[in-house]
Amino acid sequence: MEFVSQHPILVVSVIKIAIALFVVMTALAYLTWFERKVVARIQSRWGPYWVGPHGLLQPLADGIKFLFKEDVVPSSADRITYVLAPFLALALALTTLALIPIGPATISILGQKTQLVIAHSNIALILLFAISSLGIYGVALAGWSSNSKYPLMGGLRSSAQMISYEVSLTLSVVGVLLLAGSFDFYDIVGSQSGHWFHFIPKWQIIPQFFGFLCYLTAAIAETNRIPFDLPEAETELVAGFHTEYSSFKFAMFFMAEYANMITVSCLATLLFLGGWLSPFPDGWRWQLYLPAAGLILGGLALIIGGVKSWQWNAKVVFPVLGIICLGAGALCTLPGLLPVIQGPFWFMAKVFLLLFFYVWLRGTLPRFRYDQLMSFGWKFLLPLSLANLVVTSIVVMFVGARG
Amino acid sequence: MVPISYYVILSAVLFGLGVIGFVFKRNIITIFMAIELMLNAVNLAFVAFSTEFNQLDGLVFVFFVIVVAAAEVAVGLGIVIVIARNRKSLNVEDVNLLKF
Amino acid sequence: MSIPMALFIVCGALSIFGAIGLILAKEPVHSALSLILVMVALAVLYLLLGAAFIAAIQILVYAGAIMVLFVFVIMLLNAGEEVRTNLSRLARWVGLPLGIFFLAEMGYLLFHEYAGRTANAGTATGPVVASTTDLSMKLFTEYVLPFELTSILILIAVLGAMVLARKESQ
Numbered sequence: 001m002e003f004v005s006q007h008p009i010l011v012v013s014v015i016k017i018a019i020a021l022f023v024v025m026t027a028l029a030y031l032t033w034f035e036r037k038v039v040a041r042i043q044s045r046w047g048p049y050w051v052g053p054h055g056l057l058q059p060l061a062d063g064i065k066f067l068f069k070e071d072v073v074p075s076s077a078d079r080i081t082y083v084l085a086p087f088l089a090l091a092l093a094l095t096t097l098a099l100i101p102i103g104p105a106t107i108s109i110l111g112q113k114t115q116l117v118i119a120h121s122n123i124a125l126i127l128l129f130a131i132s133s134l135g136i137y138g139v140a141l142a143g144w145s146s147n148s149k150y151p152l153m154g155g156l157r158s159s160a161q162m163i164s165y166e167v168s169l170t171l172s173v174v175g176v177l178l179l180a181g182s183f184d185f186y187d188i189v190g191s192q193s194g195h196w197f198h199f200i201p202k203w204q205i206i207p208q209f210f211g212f213l214c215y216l217t218a219a220i221a222e223t224n225r226i227p228f229d230l231p232e233a234e235t236e237l238v239a240g241f242h243t244e245y246s247s248f249k250f251a252m253f254f255m256a257e258y259a260n261m262i263t264v265s266c267l268a269t270l271l272f273l274g275g276w277l278s279p280f281p282d283g284w285r286w287q288l289y290l291p292a293a294g295l296i297l298g299g300l301a302l303i304i305g306g307v308k309s310w311q312w313n314a315k316v317v318f319p320v321l322g323i324i325c326l327g328a329g330a331l332c333t334l335p336g337l338l339p340v341i342q343g344p345f346w347f348m349a350k351v352f353l354l355l356f357f358y359v360w361l362r363g364t365l366p367r368f369r370y371d372q373l374m375s376f377g378w379k380f381l382l383p384l385s386l387a388n389l390v391v392t393s394i395v396v397m398f399v400g401a402r403g
Numbered sequence: 404m405v406p407i408s409y410y411v412i413l414s415a416v417l418f419g420l421g422v423i424g425f426v427f428k429r430n431i432i433t434i435f436m437a438i439e440l441m442l443n444a445v446n447l448a449f450v451a452f453s454t455e456f457n458q459l460d461g462l463v464f465v466f467f468v469i470v471v472a473a474a475e476v477a478v479g480l481g482i483v484i485v486i487a488r489n490r491k492s493l494n495v496e497d498v499n500l501l502k503f
Numbered sequence: 504m505s506i507p508m509a510l511f512i513v514c515g516a517l518s519i520f521g522a523i524g525l526i527l528a529k530e531p532v533h534s535a536l537s538l539i540l541v542m543v544a545l546a547v548l549y550l551l552l553g554a555a556f557i558a559a560i561q562i563l564v565y566a567g568a569i570m571v572l573f574v575f576v577i578m579l580l581n582a583g584e585e586v587r588t589n590l591s592r593l594a595r596w597v598g599l600p601l602g603i604f605f606l607a608e609m610g611y612l613l614f615h616e617y618a619g620r621t622a623n624a625g626t627a628t629g630p631v632v633a634s635t636t637d638l639s640m641k642l643f644t645e646y647v648l649p650f651e652l653t654s655i656l657i658l659i660a661v662l663g664a665m666v667l668a669r670k671e672s673q
Contacts, residue, residue, distance in 0.1 A: 078530070078532070080533065080536075081532060081533075081536070084536075121555070122555075122634075123555050123556055123559055123635060126556070126559040126560075126563065127559050127562075129559075129563060130559045130560075130562035130563040130567060131562070133562070133563055133567030133568070134562065134566060134567050136567070136571055137539070137571070137574070140571070140574055140575070140578070141532075141536075141574070144532065144574075144578045152578070156575070156578065156579075159571070159575070160575075163568075163571065183635065404505075404507060404508075405507055405508055405511045405551070408613045408614045408616065409511065409515075410511075410548070410552070411613050412609070412610045412613055412614065413515045413518065413519075413548075415606065415609050415610070415613070416519060416522075416606060417518060417519070417522050417541070419602065419605075419606055420519070420522040420523065420525075420526060421522070423526055423602070424522075424525055424526045427526070428526070430531055432531050432573065432576065432577055432580075433525070433531055433534050435573070436525060436531075436534055436535060436538050436573060437525065437526075439538060439565075439569070440522055440525060440538060440541060443541060443542060443545055443565070446545070446561075447545055447548060447549075450548075450549050450552050450554050450557060451552060453552075453554070453633075454552040454553055454554070459633055459637055459638055459641050460641070462554050462556075462557050462633050462638055463638065463641055463642055463645075463646050465554075465557050466557065466560065466638075466642065467646075467649055467653060469560060469561065469564050469565055470564075470653045470656075470657065471653065471656065472565070472569065473564060473565075473568065473569055473657070473660075474653075474656050474657050474659070474660035475660075476569045476572055476573070477572065477660045477661065477663070477664040478660050478663045478664055478667070480572060480573070480576045480664070481663060481664040481666075481667030481668045482667060483576065483580075484576065484579075484580065484667065484668050485667050485668075487580050493580060
C-alpha cells in the first residue's frame, strides 16, 4: 500500500491499462463474430449459429483452435525475424489505443483523479501516426522472413500499399488540425462542441467532408481491408504475407488487423465525428437518459428473443444476458454515474457505426487490382488531400480558425 | 535529474560505434546504416544541448538533419541499387573499377 | 534512483546494444532491426529531454520511413550474409584499445566539464520545454530560408531516386 501511495500515477496507469486491454481484447474477439454475422446476412445466410447461442461462443472456439494448432516454422526461415514480426504487429496495434480518450469526465480510481485516457499527451495525434507508421514493419518482415515466394510478394506489395496510403492519411487530417489548432485530442473534440442554428452539431465532418472521405479511404487501405486487400486475398496470393504462419502467430496477425481497424475508427470519431459529443443540443435534458434507455430496450429485446428462440442454449443464455443489460441500464440512471457515462456511450456508438460501415464495405465491394490500387492512391487520393489542405488553409487565412 | 554530460557521453559512444561500423563493415547498405547511426548520435547531442541552454535552435537543427538524412538516404539507396545492378555484388571492395 | 534516471539507463543501454548489434550482425536485415531499436530508444530519450515533437518526428520519419526504405532495398537486392573477414592485427591490438582510451578520455573531460549542471527539463511527464507552436514559429520566421531550400532538396532527391532506380530502357 505504501508503494501505491508513493507512486499513485504509475499504479493508476497500470490499472487503466489492464482494464483497457481486457475490454479491447474482448471487443476484438466479438468484432470477428460481428463481422462474420453481418457479412453472412449480406450474403443471405446465417453465419456462426451453432457454437453457443447464435454463435456467440465462436470467438472462444476459434481462440482455442488457434492455441492448440501445431506451430510450424519453415526450416529456411529467419528465426528471429519470423518470430518477431507478429509480436511487433500486435504490440504496435495495441499501443496506439493508449492515446485515445473515450470521454471528457474525470473519474477517480483508488483516490487518484484521472482522465478517461491512458496517456494524455499534447501531441497525441502525431504520436499515434508515428506508432502506426511502425506497423509496416510487421508486414514487411513477416513477408521476408518466411523465405517463400508468396509471402515475399504479398509482404512487399502490402507494405508498399501501406506506405503509399499513409501519406494521404496524414495529409487528410491536417485540415482538421488547422481548424482545431492543436494536436491534443481533447482540444480537437473541444473545437467540435456547440451547434450551428441550434441543432446542427459543429462536427468537423461538415467543413472537412472531403477530408473525411480521403481519411476513410486511406484508412481502409492502411488496414488492408476490402476493397484494398489484394495482398492478402486468398484467391490471389494464398493469404499473402501470413501464408507461412500457423496457430498463435497467425492469430496475432489477425488480432493486429482488427485492432488497427478499431484504432482507425476511434481516430475518425475523434477527428471528424465529434468524439464523445452528442449530436443533440445541450439543452435537451432527455438525452442524458439515452444510455440507460438503450440498455433497457436491449435487455428487453434479449429476454423476448431468448424466450421465443428454439435453441435450448439461447433460451437459457439470452434472458440472463437480458437481465444483466436491464441491471446495467438501471445503474446508468444513478446520478453519480450519469454524467460519466455520457461521453463513452456516444464515443462507442460512433465507433460501432464506423466498424459496421467497414464490415458493410467488406461484404459489398469487389477488390481493387494492385496497379489500380497504387495509381488510385498516388494519382487521385494524394492530390485530393493536398487540394483539401490548400483550400482549408486559404479559408482559415481569410476567415480565421474556429476556436 | 539526469546530468547533461550523460547524454553527451552516450552520443559520443554511439558516434564512435558508428565510426567503427563504417570502417569495418563490407556491405554497402550496412555502411550506410552506420552513417545513419552517426547522424542519430549527433541529433542526440543537439537535443541535449538545446535542453541545457533552453533554446529552440537545436531542435530546429535536428529537424533539418532528419529531413536531409531522408533525402540523402533516398538518393544513396538509388545509387546502391545501380551499383548492385552493375557490379552484381554488394561488397564494397568490388566497387574497384577506378582503382589504381 | 528516480524514474528519469532509470529510464535514461534503460534507453541508453538499449541504444548501445542496438549499435553493437548493428556492427556484429551477420545479416543486413538484423543490422536494420538493431538500428530501428537505436532510433526508438533515442526517441524516448528525446521525450525525456522535453523535445516531444522531435521524438514523434524521429519515429515518424526516421524509424517509420527511412528505415522502411532500407529494409525494402535489402529485401529487393536480396543482400545475403556478410562475408567474414579477419580484422588486421594492427586494428585488433592497437586500434581497439586506442579507441576505448579515446572514449574514456572524452567521457572524463565531458563529465568534469558539465558536473553539477543538470538537464533543464523536469520528469518524463513534467513541463515540456519545446512546444510545437514555438518550434514552428522559429521554423517559419528565422529559418524559413533553410526550410524552403530543404523542400527543393527533397524534390531533387525524389527525382534523383526515380532516375537512378529506373531500369535502363532497351
